[in-house]
Amino acid sequence: MTINRPRSKRFARLPDWIDILALGAWGILFLRYWLTGKLGLLIHPNYYGLTVAAAVVLLVIAGVRGWQQVRRIRGPRLQHMTFFTPGAMSSVLLGAAILGLVIVPRPFASQTAIQRGLEQNIAVVTRSRPQAFRVNESTESRSLIDWVRALDAYPEPDAYTGQRVNVQGFAVHSSALPDQYLTLTRFVITCCAADVYPVGLPVKLPKSRRAYPVDQWFTVQGKMGTAAFKGKRQLVIEATKLTPIPEPENPYNY
């Protein structure tokens, strides 16, 4: 026991410091996501305020705790039984925060789109509730989501034939479509990255889709038409012009 004493004394305050580092790192992580504009990749803008407030609270707690440690103020401490040791839990938190600081979040891409059922025909549901559909509104101002939503409300593809299209999205090469088609896709987010799901429309290309790489963002101009895939008629964009564009600042739609 006498041999161990200096060693245990030296490390006695280590768990407290890991606590402080973990809380501070999470605060910094939230603020960094917000400042670098990456927060939008992880959560709906409705929750930005909450995230920033949480970051400030975490940083204040870490600051007060750190000050107490430096000044060696040690009040009464609570104790209770835990599943894991406090040091292990703090280390998990700290490790996760460091991983978050090291790994830069990237938006979901075609692989997730296919995994999350782009090829199945599922309805578009988001928190936004459009109050009116204007028929004579210019069809070129509709986004990809607006088109899919309109199609959801009135699914007859022939009703849209000839309407002019100007939409943005990224390319997915669906195995269900022939070589001359790609699926122009965007993700819709309702709350957080766990619930994003893809929506997309097939685009008829002037040549083979191998000229249009997967995950590249395009502005597609053209007009609507109908094509039959596996005996099922479907709305397709007959592209006249595909312009590669850089990935937008916020790639999701709401």
Place this chain on the structure above:
Amino acid sequence: MDLLKSGTFLLGQPGKPIRMDAPEFQINFMNRPQPQQSMKARLNLLLDNTVQELRELGGILVLGSFIAAVIQVAVPREIILNLGQGPLSSIVAMMALGGVISICSTVDSFFALSFASTFTSGAILAFLVFGPMFDLKGLGLLLTVFKPRAVFYMFALITQLTLLFTLIINLWIS
């Protein structure tokens, strides 16, 4: 009840809390008058408690999210969704999906609505009821309070009852 972690713990000791199994001792100990604490000391306790809760719940939440993420990456959703469209198999599929993706209850209705056209209404209901209760992220939190056996009973009961009642809905009501 043998399902809660039982026992008496003497806190406030240097080092670890001491476990005691004599309830009489606890009664005597608890009846001692507590000295009135200053505002500063109470704020300090508040801070201490906050840090403790953040550390424990946060750490377990991180571990739970890790498990949920691994399953989501390892098991594609299509496998689950292709389990079937029958009265029973659709419920099983949606329950599996609800257990695996573990999204929060505030948005799972939006999520479920996107499957409304392809799945039976009993299956959608099973997803809505089962998903938030069978939460992989919360598993660790439950294990801090309950014995594994209790957690197992709870999850088994949730699964069975959800399956049974939504099957009744599928077969006789909708």
